[in-house]
Amino acid sequence: MLKKEESFMREAIGLSIENIDNNGGPFGAVIVKDGKVIAKGVNRVTSNNDPTAHAEVNAIRKAAEVLGTYDLQGCEIYSSCEPCPMCLGAIYWARLDKLYYANTKQDAKDIDFDDSFIYEELDQPIEKRKIPTIQILSKEAIQAFNKWRKKEDKIEY
């Protein structure tokens, strides 16, 4: 039946539509815990001059703030569109339990958003990507990881 899930998704879709009139992109997301919406997000990239301000990232940041933790286990995200790689990465890092989406990355491509392009790029080996990517100073950088390994009171996540 999915009645509850549909009502959460309708809220995300409502945000995506409303945001267009508010100088934002056509994307909305809500995060739900124990059957209640605890955070909302919309795309504010151009309005906030923040390339990371996608609906899902904003909703995740807000939910983490509300709950006072970086670990959103026990929460679900409802996104009006299939997340781009940045947002999907954020969803994994936040350890959300479940992802509902409505529009697809192909739909996003059809209105000229780069989601598909970025998915294709991530599939390419580094040397074939459009963005020139160069490894330097690995021997110096590994010192940070060695130091991390030895730290006893670190918070692992």
Added chain:
Amino acid sequence: MLKKEESFMREAIGLSIENIDNNGGPFGAVIVKDGKVIAKGVNRVTSNNDPTAHAEVNAIRKAAEVLGTYDLQGCEIYSSCEPCPMCLGAIYWARLDKLYYANTKQDAKDIDFDDSFIYEELDQPIEKRKIPTIQILSKEAIQAFNKWRKKEDKIEY
């Protein structure tokens, strides 16, 4: 020779080491424009309770704020570690010109960070991913994209 590039990377590596003593993860990044560092970032996930607060995301948000634009063309990023999918996505959205990195995602895996796992997940089709992912209400959600398509004064990016 890469002298300049090495000095920018050393700054990113320095941040990654310093951040460990400052209750952060072992990651640092700097963004360079016209031969000058304009923004820095370190991993503040656990200290700020923000799962998106990786070094690269923080540096990108800062650079966009400093320059007053979501479009970081003309800038390069130096990251002490190969970016995770979230950060690589952010790098594409920000349209950075070039990416320098030092540690690899395998190095990150060796100290128990999930980067490799997330790369593997993104390569899987939706139905095979560890996070249950369900599409609903696509017919309602597409209305936002149709509305976007018709909007005349929209800012495309």
